[in-house]
Amino acid sequence: MPKIGVLFNDIKPVACRMAQELEETLSQEGYEVCVRSSQSGLLGYSQSDQLPNPTPMDALIPEGFDQSMAFCIVLGGDGTVLAACRQIAALEMPILTVNTGHMGFLTETYVNQLPHAIAEVQAGNCMIEERSMLSVQVYRQETLLWQALCLNEMVLHREPLTSMCHFEIKIGHHAPVDIAADGVILSTPTGSTAYSLSAGGPVLTPDVPVLQLMPICPHSLASRALVFSETDPVQIFPATPNPMVMVVDGNGGCPVLPQDRVWVERSPYSARFIRLQSPEFFRILREKLGWGLPHIAKPTSVELP
Incomplete structure (x- = not known):
């Protein structure tokens, strides 16, 4: 047996x-x-x-x-x-x-x-x-500070959450973009029916090989959800002098300081x-x-x- x-x-x-x-x-x-x-x-x-x-x-x-x-x-x-x-x-x-x-x-x-x-x-x-699952890592210069596997989403925001800040985000080989918002959500298709859905993001069927970037309360009429290939890694730099908090799958995470960077990619x-x-x-x-x-x-x- x-x-x-x-x-x-x-x-x-x-x-x-x-x-x-x-x-x-x-x-x-x-x-x-x-x-x-x-x-x-x-x-x-x-x-x-x-x-x-x-x-x-x-x-x-x-x-x-x-x-x-x-x-x-x-x-x-x-x-x-x-x-x-x-x-x-x-x-x-x-x-x-x-x-x-x-x-x-x-x-x-x-x-x-x-x-x-x-x-x-x-x-x-x-x-x-x-x-699909995500591999989430936080680096300070070249030192790995924290890492986790993620099935739903990674959320990066300031505390208190209502304070707007800037995020410099680079997806794959594309040029970096700046997003002004209370926070950002990076989710898998599975996570599209979780926090991202509550923030106004679209629902993705689980078989679609994509990831989704969703600003939380963006300070721009042009800042909306972005869906892109899951083969593209994502780097997030907190372009603000205040500390941030990263939360993974709603139950854990770590502080992210202005000199840190977050690296997210599809997990093997x-x-x-x-x-x-x-x-x-x-x-x-x-x-x-x-x-x-x-x-x-x-x-x-x-x-x-």
């Missing part, structure tokens, strides 16, 4: 209970099961007064996880999925995501459907959908999601975000008073 991994959000009682039940059930069926918390995938925030000590991106792999695993079951909400993708990206392991949270935009199935979902995966009645690793049926992105948009819902039909005739 193959080896199966389980990553769960250990602050959610439902996920904790399901992880224990899964370990018992799968072990009785003869599988070798490795159960670990998703907490090591959470980034945390580095402090400006700490010495640089960047964690290697492939050092987040949970103890006991390796490439011999058939797949990994992730129990939690979208935040848990984001953390799990960072933890096992280097193993290129497919994940079956189970929603024990609220929105569950990135999850594939629910707790009450999990036994059926596992049976379908074991029978090979599934497919793998790959999602991808998130690999197990899909029990052919991915239907528009259905997910409709169910989770209410996009494309039919309007109530207008009456064919109106009686005048």
Whole structure:
């Protein structure tokens, strides 16, 4: 029998209970099961007064996880999925995501459907959908200060967020541009339905090989979202004397000083999601975000008073 991994959000009682039940059930069926918390995938925030000590991106792999695993079951909400993708990206392991949270935009199935979902995966009645990830690094001169893998987006802004500042941004071989805004969002197609969407950016289907740059509250009528090839690396220089804060996937980041630069490129690793049926992105948009819902039909005739 193959080896199966389980990553769960250990602050959610439902996920904790399901992880224990899964370990018992799968072990009785003869599988070798490795159960670990998703907490090591959470980034945390580095402090400006700490010495640089960047964690290697492939050092987040949970103890006991390796490439011999058939797949990994992730129990939690979208935040848990984001953390799990960072933890096992280097193993290129497919994940079956189970929603024990609220929105569950990135999850594939629910707790009450999990036994059926596992049976379908074991029978090979599934497919793998790959999602692009980003490699985010912060440099001071040539010294690497901080780095992380990112599935949704990287956000760079001032604190307080309402203070406008300037960003000098260079995309690929193109000439640098200056953007005046409260901040900037650099997102993958997966992240186009997250913070970028709330900031007014377009929705991108996950299979499009592009990245998106979205200014936050830009101070210009001409400053809008830019979509470009994911093969182009991005350099961001904070063209302001005030410190900034970088946040990755909404749960961690680091300070960025005026002399620093941020380097972002497509990661060689991808998130690999197990899909029990052919991915239907528009259905997910409709169910989770209410996009494309039919309007109530207008009456064919109106009686005048």
